[in-house]
Amino acid sequence: MSTAGTGGSAPRFWSWLAGRQLWLDSALAALVFFPLGVGGVLEGWSGRGEPWAGAALLLAGAQSVPLFWRRRRPLTVLAVVGPAVAAIVALGLQMAASVVAVVIAVYSVSVHAEPRPRLVVAGLVVAAILVGVGGGLISGWHDVVPFLTPIAAISLVGWVVGDYLRNRRRYLAGLEARAEALAVEVEDTRRLAAEEERLRIARELHDVVAHNVSVMAIQAGAARMAGGGETASRALESIEVAARETVNELSRLLGVLRRDDGRPARDPQPGLEQLDALLKPAREAGLAVALHVTGERRSLPAALDVSAYRIVQEAVTNVLKHSAASRLDVAVGYGAGMLTLTIADDGRGSSAAVIGTSTGHGLIGMRERVALFQGELKLVSTPVGGFAVTVRLPLG
Secondary structure (H helix, E strand, O other), rough: OHHHHHHHHHHHHHEEEEHHHHHHHHHHHHHHHHHHHHHHHHHHHOOOHHHHHHHHHHHHHHHHHHHHOOOOOOHHHHHHHHHHHHHHHHOOOOOHHHHHHHHHHHHHHHHHHOHHHHHHHHHHHHHHHHHHHHHHHHOOOOOOOOHHHHHHHHHHHHHHHHHHHHHHHHHHHHHHHHHHHHHHHHHHHHHHHHHHHHHHHHHHHHHHHHHHHHHHHHHHHHHHHHHOOOHHHHHHHHHHHHHHHHHHHHHHHHHHOOOOOOOOOOOOOOHHHHHHHHHHHHOOOOOOOEEEEEOOOOOOOOOHHHHHHHHHHHHHHHHHHOOOOOOEEEEEEEEEEEEEEEEEOOOOOHHHOOOOOOOOOHHHHHHHHHHHHHEEEEEOOOOOOOOEEEEEEEEO
């Protein structure tokens, strides 16, 4: 437990630290000036006068204080720190603060400056290494080479590290931007898919409702013609007229929900009685298919019947497309007040959490149909490695 707590606190600490960059830069400048800079001046002061000490302290401040602005003005900081360090070297001081200051300045240019100045600074650092080595070998500047060359070499390392971090930050920023764009695209796709499924469901329900209302109109007209008294005749006539008007309104509704080709579907809507035909393609694909029906079969409301059929159809389609299964079990349970549908396979399976967020049209269609009847949808991986869809639809 303690390890987990430590691992969780470290990211929070670095996040807290990253949000306080001004504090960090202030502390860095103070550290380079004191104790490193002042300590170097005191160490080299022996036998020298106060004017020398004052100049050394001024240069120590010039190489450290500008580091406070290293993120916002990296080139300006390097332009001040570089000559200050050179002057310190000329005075004969070899302070650790000079090494730290110039490396930080070069690193800051590599991370925060524009591309062209970054390359110019890298070239200058390489030139400083060559000048230091060449000068020591040719001119005999042996007192300068042991200090100038290492500073330039370490500065080059700082530039390379800064270049790596800069590229990594840009890469991560690009990944974040692409992830945000992908999330927006996925959400738009899911929303459009849900709208398409709702329109498809509405078209199917239109056919069911229009058929039922047409039957009402025909039966009312037949009863009215058969007689039965003036009052009953008027009532039946009123029902007939209302039914026919409803059918006309539903026809107008279908004009809004029509297919892209502008023609309504003419095929009768299927129901659970056609499950054997629905499962035929799965059998032909080589799957061992079993259909189990429990409870007493009964006549279902037409809208519920077609929606139950479509749910099974979409689940079976998902199995054929994605699971690589060898067996498919479909169970239909007629309960006292509940219709239960279970579609299970022995394929690759999938995490319920991943499937639950899928944007696949089949799963979206299931959710929309289940929500229409205020039912329940459950998606789980099975113990044998497959996947199961369980739907419960109220009959009342």
